[in-house]
Amino acid sequence: MIPQSFIQELLTRVDIVDVVGRSVKLKKAGANYQGLCPFHNEKTPSFSVSPTKQFYHCFGCGAHGSSINFLMEHFGMGFVEAVHELARDAGLTVPEDNSREGRDAAQKASQQLALSQWMDRAAAYYRLRLKETPAAIQYLKDRGVSGETAKRFGLGYAPAGWRNLEGVLPDYAAEDAERAGLVIAGDEGRRYDRFRERVMFPIRNPRGQIIGFGGRVMGAGEPKYLNSPEGPLFSKGHELYGLYEAREGIRETGRVLVVEGYMDVVMLHQYGCTYAVATLGTATTAVHITKLLRQADRIVFAFDGDSAGRRAAWRALENALPVLSDTKQLDFLFLPPEHDPDSFVREEGLEAFEALVRDALPLSSFLLKELASRGDITTPEGRARMQAELKPLVLQMPDIALRTQILVDMAGRLGLHTEELASYVGLQLARPAAPSGRSGQGRNFGGAGGHARAGNDYGARQAGRSGASRSDGRWGGAAQGAGFQGAGSHGAHGDASGADPYGRGTHAGGNRSGSGHGGWTREGGAGRPDGGRAGAGDGRWGGAVQGA
Known part of the structure; x- marks a missing residue:
């Protein structure tokens, strides 16, 4: 049996507006949110969600309940399944009844409730002091902050003085004052306020409860920003300012x-x-x-x-x-x-x-351009470094299509087959079905021509990968192939004009534009770095491959 104390803690950690909002389009209506009821057909919204009460109610069909009830009724989950689903979202482990975890969860929930009340008192005090401190008000005005914005974010001010909160908190000497991060216990038991002479920014959890503070000095002083310490309420690796x-x-x-x-x-x-x-x-x-x-x-x-x-x-x-x-x-x-x-x-x-x-630059573009900026990819050593630095990054990614697309793009930059790069990083990509009638044709992916590498469109790349005989055991002969994303040479990869260091300007060096010979080429002949990466005709790099 799941302890009731854990269920109560769970319901305080999740936000019912977020839970319901994933399935129902909600709009603010006064203190609550409204939307079309998911439990019956209607054209006028009668479904209300209260962030204060953490409760939903439909005035049309009467459906009502908590976040747990919503998952049970809307998704057909059982009670235990719904609790586990919400617990995973909240980063909690569901304890067993009378277990240590159950007792700890109950104690933690009780402690958090008590500490949140301490934080509310401190926040109210800081807001009051801001109204009475012209220098702090002027600082915010100079930064362009309006009174309405200051009120919305609950901004305040911690004045000079060592023990201003002594008359504010229920018990200045209690350990909870330290756990809340409001008071510091110094040498010989001397206690004093953590925040002094700072503009105060309350940090709220998704339910709107104050769980910490950030304080900023108005003039010279270090640190410029001071945050609440890690504790039962606040963890900077989990929380985000302004999310509420x-x-x-x-x-x-x-x-x-x-x-x-x-x-x-x-x-x-x-x-x-x-x-x-x-x-x-x-x-x-x-x-x-x-x-x-x-x-x-x-x-x-x-x-x-x-x-x-x-x-x-x-x-x-x-x-x-x-x-x-x-x-x-x-x-x-x-x-x-x-x-x-x-x-x-x-x-x-x-x-x-x-x-x-x-x-804004997509993650894949930022990743590839950043790696390219770290070395000279016109040299084998530079390309090898780029390849080596990509490996641990790709291995951190889940098995998704984006991972494959990054490999395809990077392979084009490095002059490799995607399968070769995937093998290097320790992955195996699914191969297309082998076509019939392969005798004397090499790999035929449905297009005439050899292996031209210019750009990063996988379909065009495959279309240019066929045709020539394998008389030397590799990609054979001179051929014509389609380029990727436009015709022409790949040129200087990732270079760009304009102020943007990550290449959102106009591409230079023929990258993905224009027409001509070159691009990444295979087999025979010589090549040039500005029209394709090439070496002597040793049966690997070079050759007369003409980009479409």
């Missing part, structure tokens, strides 16, 4: 924007980009990404365009690889070096920022 405030924007747009700072989120929301969230002083984790992918079909990571921003983007990419899906899209946006999202939207406006979001 962004829920409606994420539902409406189907996407979520991940930025790096509190102020970025606040200002983006103020200007109308209401689907922005931020990591909390740490790299984007797989837990973050999994949580976001349950709410949106597209994640856009926004980073500064400097080297630090690119490193942060690469860490996000690495952490995303194990949870990728063919039905979800992850993109990367790189701002000009002189801007962060806050400054860009204030100077250039929402429309210009949304254009950057729209044109």
Whole structure:
């Protein structure tokens, strides 16, 4: 039997608006959300979901209940199955009755409830102090924050002084004051406030409960940002700033924007980009990404365009690889070096920022272009390095179509068959059925010509892979083959003009455009780096292969 204490904790950890919203299109209606009832046919919404009560009710057919009831009634799950489904989403393990896990879960739920009340008291105190501190108000005005935005995000101010919370918290000397991250116990038992002389940003969980704070100094001082410590309520590797405030924007747009700072989120929301969230002083984790992918079909990571921003983007990419899906899209946006999202939207406006979001670089393009930038792919050593660095990345990905497409694209860049690259990284791709009548024809994939490699369209590539005899045991003779994605040579791979370091400008070097001889070629003859990768006619690279 599943302990009742665990069920109560589970229902406090999940958000019924998120649970129901995956199946029903909900719209805000006052304090609640409304939609068409999934349990009976109707044209006028009578189905209401309350985020405060964590309860749904249909005024048409009378269906009602909690998140567990919704899964049972809508998906036909049994009670135990529904509990396990919600627990997996919340990252919890379902305990057995009277087990240690059950007792721990009950104790944790009780502790979290108590600590959340402490956080509410602190947040109310910080909001009050902000109203009474002209310097803090002026700082926010100088940053462009309106009073309405400050109220929406519950911004506050922690004044100077060592023990301001002593008259606010139920018991300043209690251990819960430390567990909540509000008080620090110093040497000889001396206790003092963690946050002092900082603008305060409350951090909420998906239900809107305050679980931590971020504090920013207004002038000189280190650290610039100070977060709540890890504890029973708060884990920076699991939580995202602004996720509660962004829920409606994420539902409406189907996407979520991940930025790096509190102020970025606040200002983006103020200007109308209401689907922005931020990591909390740490790299984007797989837990973050999994949580976001349950709410949106597209994640856009926004980073500064400097080297630090690119490193942060690469860490996000690495952490995303194990949870990728063919039905979800992850993109990367790189701002000009002189801007962060806050400054860009204030100077250039929402429309210009949304254009950057729209044109963000797909994960696969960022991955391939970043690897290409690390070495000289005009040399065997450079291509070998690119191949070696790709291997651990591909092996982290699940067995999805995107993984195959990345291998196809990279094979074209390296002058390899996709099967050769897959074998190198330790994967085996499904082969097409062998055609009949192969006598004296080599591999015939349905097109005339030899093996031309220019671009990355797999279908065109296969069409150019046939025809010549295998008199030398390899790909034979001179042939004509179709190029990939347009005709002509592959030229300088990944090079681009324009300011974008990741090649969203106009491709140079004949890459995927124009017409002419070259591209990646096989068999005989000599070649040139600007018209194809080629060597002497040793039966491997080179040869007269003409791109269509």
